Amino acid sequence: MIIDTHCHIYNSEMENAEEIIKEAQKNNIILILNGTDLESNEEALKLSEDYENVYAALGYFYTLADEITDEDIAILDNQLEKDKVIAVGEIGLDYYKRKENKDKQIELFEKMLNLAEKHELPIIVHSRKAMQDTYDILKKHNVVGSMHSYQGSCEMAVEFIKLGFYIGVGGTVTYKNNKKARKMLNKIGIGHVLLETDSPYLPPEEKRGEMNTPLNIKYVIKKIAEELDIEESEVIEITAENAKKLFEIT
Template sequence: MIIDTHCHIYASEMENAEEIIMEAADNDIHMVLNGTDPSSNREVLELSDKYDNVHAALGYFYTLADEITDEEIELLDMQLGSDNVVAVGEIGLDYYHTKDNRDKQIELFENMLVLAEKHDLPVIVHSRKAMQDTFDILKEHDVVGSMHSYQGSAEMAQQFIRLGFYIGVGGTITHKNNKKARRMLENTDINHMLLETDSPYLSPQEKMGEMNTPLNIRYVSRKIAEELDMEESDVIEITAENAKALFNI
């Protein structure tokens, strides 16, 4: 089994989502689908009910920080009680696109972490140009999880690991100019890594210009194996066990 711990394979992102899910199942690929808003959360729940290789992560993304309502928070709270939900995500902070609503982003992130604590679920965290704030907030909460598409330093990765987080490694590790990510990889124990694709985004180098899918997860596992001088089969097995342990799959 290969586990793609972060992707967005549902109709609002692509026309052939269910076809991709079935093809992934044929290749023994399980996936954690991440919702980001009420609509995609609903889609994720429906797909997780329909397909055995789909596991649901529900959350509200930073893009909703200025408009989220109490009713939507209550809806998510109710949905997180569903049997197929394995995580709260995708959630987090992003100062790359805007810092003007930093306080609102932090407020929404905090609300998501409180729900994770309430439901005893791990979190899947997006952090872009906001690594220190992300770390400072996470350490004040009783949560574990995944640092999705991790973009920080090798040193900061160790701090997240000490909090109980895994490092999500995706297609960007294959990009030729991404020396920082490969440096992090070389200094991080495989027992603290997860495979992910972020489909339909962040295609690996070999598929640049094409829509990404969970079927491309093997480019990620192959690159990790190459960089760490490991057998690819061992990378797949260890990261799958990591994902099973974190998400109770």
């Protein structure tokens, strides 16, 4: 069993979402679909109900920080009660694409963390150029989760792990110029790594310029095995156990 802990395989992102889900199922890949807004949350929820190999993580992304209403929060609150919802995500902060509304982003992030605490769910965190604020906020909350497509330092990765977080490793670890990610991987080892693709985004080096799919997770597995000098089967087994433990997947 391979677990892709972060992807966006739903119809608002691509035309052939269900075909991709079926292909993943044939290849023994479990998918955690991450919603980011009202529409994608609904889609992820519906697909999780329709397919055995699909689970849902639901949340509101930083891009919605200026427009989320109390009604929107209430809708998400109810959705998090559903059986195959296993995390709150994708949520977080992004000061690279937008930093003039930091306070609003932080406010929304805090609301998402409060919901995660209420429902006793792990979280899936997006953090770009906002690592210290992300860490300081998480430290105040009783939450664990995944640091999606982690871009921080080795030292900060260790601090997140101390808080109970796993580090999401995807296609970017294969990029020739991404020595930072590989250094971090060697620092933390396989024991706190989760596999992810972020499909249809961030394809691995071998598929640059193409739409990413969960089938490309094999390239991530191969690179991790090469870097850590372990068998690909060990990467698959340990990362799956990590994901099962965090997200309580049976």
